Amino acid sequence: MFNKKSRRLTIEILILVVIGVIMVGSSSRVWAHAKFNDFMYFMSRQAVFALIGFFVMWMSSKISLTKLRGHAKIFFIICTVALLLVLIPGLGVQRNGSRSWFGVGSFLIQPSEFFKIAIILYVADHLAKRYRIKKFKKDLIFPCFLVALGFGLILLQPDFGSGIVMVCSIVVMVLAADSPISYFVRVGMLGIAGLGGLILSAPYRLFSAFIYN
Template identity: 45%
Template sequence: MVKARSAPDIWLLISILLILGIGLMMVYSASAVKAFHEFGDKFYFLKRQAIFAGLGLFMMMLLSRVNYTIWKKWAPTLLIVCFGLLLVVLIPGIGVVRGGARSWLGIGSFGIQPSEFMKLAMIIFLAKWLSIEQQKITQFTKGLLPPLGLVFLAFGLIMLQPDLGTGAVMVGASMILIFTAGARMAHLGGLALLGVAGFVGLIIAAPYRLKRITYFLDPWADPLGGGYQIIQSLFAIGPGGLVGLGLGASRQKFSYLPEPQTDFIFSILAEELGFIGGTTLILLFLIVVWRGVRTAIAAPDTFGSLMAIGITSIIGVQVLINIGVVIGMMPVTGITLPLVSYGGSSLTLLLTALGILLNISRYSR
């Protein structure tokens, strides 16, 4: 099956490294004030982020050398472990609540989010399943329903935390994967309708989501409540202008934006580096997506193609949602910007997944 082994995709690698570099720089710039006030050390967040970045880079380089077909074998195990973790995290006393969601399993001062791991495990498993059962995909019950059932079971567990952002990214990446595998448009169209219905159901179950949806349309309707984060984000981005206020010169990071180093890091970047900086980062992500899709197209087998597009989708969807939120295009969802936002386990995991993508790119036809 696998013949030629070439170097990993150089565009992809360079883009990843550039984004990672920008990310570390911005984590420092955005968090220094907060770090100093809270920990007396303005490098606090940078140091931790650097450790995880180093760990992640090590994993990326390692996995870029490990033949991706190995994951076919590990797929079921990974999935079962992740389902187990998703159940464990829901148990009060074990799962730790942060930001209103019981998403974390704490290990010392470090923590991991099982839902983050589930994203990757689900992609690997679906790639395996669909590459084996690809010809059944046009059939609704035998081909489409089993993977869908699996995805929504995981989504359901994630929503029990609740963590809509991560769940949405996982569902989004999974659907792209299923679409790529060749599911019928009629089926997908029907599912889309079902999705809308489900969405409405979720809103009814937790009305705060509806408010989140409407606030982004007119954040000034409630500037101190639901519209607060969007307004503060726009107050950062808008004054950035074409070239920005200069690295480190953000004013909104002075406690106006809650967590400026995580979900709203792009706002600080746009404020300090302006439209040029923001566009540069978006284009770098676009290069990652382009090279990811190209890797999928050029992959030697269906499993490789689906793995490549799945990993690319995780990054692409998450970028679209995160930046879309902070520039006021969609409701606040609570999701980090891949490779840039502060967040240890998530960063390591993403770099690990990109290691797999880089490995697949080495087998391009």
């Protein structure tokens, strides 16, 4: 049975999902009617996936955390390999300029979605072995490396949105682990430097795409 905190968290998640479905319906009514002659086309599809998500969430709540922690590392490795394989032309399916999926026809699987779950489990296991974050090099360098690895692979697709969601999730987890704010300043400076590098390299990447295409 869910305890009080788990029930509260579940209710909050359900409310957010319902609001999200309504927002999808509200923002897509005109386009859905123009393209499919159905005002509720995108909202109904989103609602179906939300129901599937609720079922998966309920099934996941039955899994033993002890067993889950025991497989966190191998799950992370598999998902990381999937992020590498999806970048290979012929294996990864390209849609709207992003090579982010495996699949055939309309059946597609996005490995970055599984990677987000995998890195949350792996970093949670890493942090759970430390009662509190005490030393930056000892306790946080490893999670920072995992985040940088995942974020870099996801950007190569490119899928900036999924990368940001993954990074924010890990930041919240590290905050919950009672990490000193000074550590976030260091990581933030590294993040700003990396973002600056991406911005500076954008003209080169655009020029390369123009030359090779």
